[in-house]
Amino acid sequence: MSTLITNIGELMTQDHEHAVLKNAAVVFEGERISWIGAAADAPAADERIDAGGRAGLPGWVDSHTHLVFAGDRTAEFEARMAGEDYAAGGIAVTTDATRAATDYDLTRLLLGRVAEANAGGTTYLETKTGYGLDVDHEARSARIAAGVVDEVTYLGAHLVPAGLDPEDYVRLVCGPMLDAVRPYVSWADVFCERGAFTAEQSREILAACRDAGLGLRVHGNQLGPGAGVQLAVEFGAASVDHVNHLTGADLDALASTWSGYDDGSGPRGTVATCLPACDLSTRQPLARGRELLDAGVQIALASNCNPGTSYTTSMAYCVTTAVLQMRLSVHEAVRAATAGGALALRRETGVDADGARAVGSLAVGHRADVQLLNAPSVTHLAYRPGVPLTHAVWKQGSRIV
Numbered sequence: 001m002s003t004l005i006t007n008i009g010e011l012m013t014q015d016h017e018h019a020v021l022k023n024a025a026v027v028f029e030g031e032r033i034s035w036i037g038a039a040a041d042a043p044a045a046d047e048r049i050d051a052g053g054r055a056g057l058p059g060w061v062d063s064h065t066h067l068v069f070a071g072d073r074t075a076e077f078e079a080r081m082a083g084e085d086y087a088a089g090g091i092a093v094t095t096d097a098t099r100a101a102t103d104y105d106l107t108r109l110l111l112g113r114v115a116e117a118n119a120g121g122t123t124y125l126e127t128k129t130g131y132g133l134d135v136d137h138e139a140r141s142a143r144i145a146a147g148v149v150d151e152v153t154y155l156g157a158h159l160v161p162a163g164l165d166p167e168d169y170v171r172l173v174c175g176p177m178l179d180a181v182r183p184y185v186s187w188a189d190v191f192c193e194r195g196a197f198t199a200e201q202s203r204e205i206l207a208a209c210r211d212a213g214l215g216l217r218v219h220g221n222q223l224g225p226g227a228g229v230q231l232a233v234e235f236g237a238a239s240v241d242h243v244n245h246l247t248g249a250d251l252d253a254l255a256s257t258w259s260g261y262d263d264g265s266g267p268r269g270t271v272a273t274c275l276p277a278c279d280l281s282t283r284q285p286l287a288r289g290r291e292l293l294d295a296g297v298q299i300a301l302a303s304n305c306n307p308g309t310s311y312t313t314s315m316a317y318c319v320t321t322a323v324l325q326m327r328l329s330v331h332e333a334v335r336a337a338t339a340g341g342a343l344a345l346r347r348e349t350g351v352d353a354d355g356a357r358a359v360g361s362l363a364v365g366h367r368a369d370v371q372l373l374n375a376p377s378v379t380h381l382a383y384r385p386g387v388p389l390t391h392a393v394w395k396q397g398s399r400i401v
């Protein structure tokens with residue numbers, strides 16, 4: 001089955017050349033893109049969709065979420081808006097509610113959040129465990145997530161549960177808990193922050209997870225300066241996320257991981273993932289996306305959807321905020337929310353050992369994940385803030401919106 005989407009007024013491909021095509025068309029063959037170019041040259045296909053001059057772009061790649069949870073934290077949010085600071089301890093409230101939920105309810109809640117993300121144009125999703133915090137509940141969260149989302153990250157190192165000795169808990173995270181989640185996850189993450197895990201504890205956990213064959217990610221430098229960025233660089237993590245409080249040395253360390261990447265002489269480095277919706281909800285200074293880009297660091301934008309610090313699945317909101325307040329161009333912000341997210345998940349290129357296709361950019365052979373906006377140009381995402389512009393979404397070649 002092939003599908004032609006034609007009469008696309010502006011197509012932002014986010015491919016290697018950063019091409020933005022006018023009067024464009026794209027053809028899918030099954031789950032993959034088989035052709036892309038000028039509408040006038042497009043080949044015939046089994047199905048023909050007229051985009052009516054609308055703008056098209058890759059589906060969003062949301063590379064940082066915490067979607068497996070029950071309960072809500074409205075009261076904590078209200079207190080924060082009244083002036084209280086965010087503290088990691090709130091994670092325990094969600095952990096209690098999550099442990100109390102049935103498998104059926106947790107799955108239903110997760111599916112609802114994924115559907116909400118899809119409706120806003122998200123076509124590739126990572127999510128984390130981290131609201132189970134004991135062996136059985138972490139394994140359950142990982143198992144449920146693995147049946148629903150594209151990438152699952154083990155975040156047993158989210159908070160030390162009350163009453164446990166931190167060193168005992170770290171041993172659990174590095175041992176029996178890691179063994180229990182291992183069949184379901186491909187990534188591990190650690191919340192390296194005051195009130196969560198120290199640099200030394202984080203290092204021990206990252207080493208154990210690396211030795212178990214997991215790719216690494218780090219929550220770092222969110223609430224103040226800290227060791228997260230340096231640890232992420234030391235371990236060759238695919239991303240370090242939050243990055244609100246960076247020293248010059250942190251910026252240099254991140255930039256050094258990307259030297260030679262652009263001209264093909266160096267490997268992929270550590271992506272700095274900015275979470276603007278979270279920054280606003282926690283009243284942290286916005287991550288310095290502009291400065292990171294100018295220093296040569298590859299960045300991603302992600303929703304960080306979770307009940308504590310960022311209860312939104314809207315990648316469009318993140319893009320809008322990045323343009324209006326972080327001083328990214330529309331092209332840069334869209335890139336960070338598509339190809340940047342893919343880079344943070346190491347899914348930006350070709351066919352890998354799992355047979356998975358590249359996501360986050362529109363090129364022949366890549367996964368057919370495309371969204372059309374109810375707008376003539378992608379700029380409308382920032383020009384018309386808050387307006388739901390999603391018109392149609394295809395994921396792996398199938399229309400889902």
Ligand SMILES: N=CN[C@@H](CCC(=O)O)C(=O)O
Nearest residue numbers: 090091191219304306308309
């Ligand atoms: N910072 C750590 N974890 C989440 C928040 C979790 C929570 O408060 O429930 C985050 O990414 O912001």
Ligand SMILES: [Zn+2]
Nearest residue numbers: 064066219304
């Ligand atoms: Zn997070």
